[in-house]
Amino acid sequence: xxxxxxxxxxxxxxxxxxxxxxxxxxxxxxxxxxxxxxxxxxxxxxxxxxxxxxxxxxxxxxxxxxxxxxxxxxxxxxxxxxxxxxxxxxxxxxxxxxxxxxxxxxxxxxxxxxxxxxxxxxxxxxxxxxxxxxxxxxxxxxxxxxxxxxxxxxxxxxxxxxxxxxxxxxxxxxxxxxxxxxxxxxxxxxxxxxxxxxxxxxxxxxxxxxxxxxxxxxxxxxxxxxxxxxxxxxxxxxxxxxxxxxxxxxxxxxxxxxxxxxxxxxxxxxxxxxxxxxxxxxxxxxxxxxxxxxxxxxxxxxxxxxxxxxxxxxxxxxxxxxxxxxxxxxxxxxxxxxxxxxxxxxxxxxxxxxxxxxxxxxxxxxxxxx
Ligand SMILES: Nc1ncnc2c1ncn2[C@@H]1O[C@H](COP(=O)(O)OP(=O)(O)OP(=O)(O)O)[C@@H](O)[C@H]1O
Ligand SMILES: CC(=O)N[C@H]1[C@@H]2OC[C@@H](O2)[C@@H](O)[C@@H]1O[C@H](C)C(=O)O
Numbered sequence: 001x002x003x004x005x006x007x008x009x010x011x012x013x014x015x016x017x018x019x020x021x022x023x024x025x026x027x028x029x030x031x032x033x034x035x036x037x038x039x040x041x042x043x044x045x046x047x048x049x050x051x052x053x054x055x056x057x058x059x060x061x062x063x064x065x066x067x068x069x070x071x072x073x074x075x076x077x078x079x080x081x082x083x084x085x086x087x088x089x090x091x092x093x094x095x096x097x098x099x100x101x102x103x104x105x106x107x108x109x110x111x112x113x114x115x116x117x118x119x120x121x122x123x124x125x126x127x128x129x130x131x132x133x134x135x136x137x138x139x140x141x142x143x144x145x146x147x148x149x150x151x152x153x154x155x156x157x158x159x160x161x162x163x164x165x166x167x168x169x170x171x172x173x174x175x176x177x178x179x180x181x182x183x184x185x186x187x188x189x190x191x192x193x194x195x196x197x198x199x200x201x202x203x204x205x206x207x208x209x210x211x212x213x214x215x216x217x218x219x220x221x222x223x224x225x226x227x228x229x230x231x232x233x234x235x236x237x238x239x240x241x242x243x244x245x246x247x248x249x250x251x252x253x254x255x256x257x258x259x260x261x262x263x264x265x266x267x268x269x270x271x272x273x274x275x276x277x278x279x280x281x282x283x284x285x286x287x288x289x290x291x292x293x294x295x296x297x298x299x300x301x302x303x304x305x306x307x308x309x310x311x312x313x314x315x316x317x318x319x320x321x322x323x324x325x326x327x328x329x330x331x332x333x334x335x336x337x338x339x340x341x342x343x344x345x346x347x348x349x350x351x352x353x354x355x356x357x358x359x360x361x362x363x364x365x366x367x368x369x370x
Pocket of ligand 2: 098140142143144165171246
């Protein structure tokens with residue numbers, strides 16, 4: 001019996017995440033028993049080249065067909081390369097690449113084949129983390145909150161706080177570390193706050209051939225167009241109570257709201273929309289958070305971080321402030337969640353996805369000896 005699938009003890013899990021920004025594959029080792037974090041190990045990053053990104057972009061919003069197949073093959077191969085070479089791994093947590101997400105419609109689609117990876121790498125792989133949650137009426141996302149809870153415990157935090165991921169999409173996790181289990185009612189509240197970097201990336205790519213507004217250089221020169229911001233916040237999503245989640249392109253019409261603006265004003269306005277979505281989301285927290293710990297690439301954007309700081313009454317800091325690696329938190333999360341799935345522990349609850357009951361969904365693929 002594989003150690004990681006046994007019912008106790010700390011194991012070395014290797015997590016992998018390819019997120020909605022389509023920037024590349026993050027990999028990270030985490031030592032855990034599925035409850036507490038014992039340590040963080042080596043990390044890796046394999047960037048997608050422009051040709052890779054074009055294949056993935058062609059699959060966005062699709063559910064079937066040649067573009068989905070091509071994206072899936074690319075993701076599997078990219079992960080086979082990225083996950084090779086790590087020593088002494090007991091279990092792999094493979095998220096795959098989300099192409100489409102419509103939890104109360106067609107469901108959710110993450111491409112990449114964990115069974116192929118298990119066989120190629122000779123290591124058990126946990127994958128397809130979101131489907132069971134949706135089958136039980138949940139949003140299927142966000143799933144990192146159970147890991148954020150473990151991180152808060154690892155850091156010895158005791159006051160209610162929030163983790164905020166600023167990737168292509170933003171997601172917020174409210175945590176009350178006073179509880180001893182993430183699934184305890186009241187321990188967690190989580191949801192997607194709105195678009196984060198995806199619309200900014202898409203606009204600067206289309207207008208300027210840039211992959212991002214690096215360091216907020218453009219936003220710094222621009223001004224937020226308040227009319228567009230008000231139209232954005234009038235979107236029904238923001239009045240909706242959690243649970244709620246988003247597809248990467250749910251707000252792609254935002255680009256229309258800034259079409260007539262200069263590059264700097266358009267980027268500043270999209271950045272302001274991201275911050276406004278977060279500020280609106282924090283209002284849902286049961287008590288005001290003592291601090292907001294920011295992870296994901298958006299924490300590197302000083303203009304966005306400043307907009308968040310002036311919008312909130314608590315300190316807004318990168319997760320590095322408490323010794324975490326904001327580039328790798330999602331990869332670590334799927335290593336952590338993989339151990340939980342393998343050991344029959346929940347990975348989502350009503351407070352994080354609106355699922356009707358605790359669920360620890362996922363497929364465990366075991367390599368067949370040659
Ligand atoms: N120095 C920087 N300045 C501004 N933005 C940055 C910087 N570094 C990264 N970013 C932004 O962060 C994005 C990547 O963030 P991240 O890797 O967390 O996204 P992801 O994990 O793919 O998305 P998600 O969490 O939604 O799945 C980039 O596409 C870019 O927009
Ligand atoms: C369907 C899907 O892949 N959603 C992603 C996306 O990217 C950020 C946000 O929206 C979050 O809800 C989720 O990913 C993170 C890893 C999560 O599940 O916690």
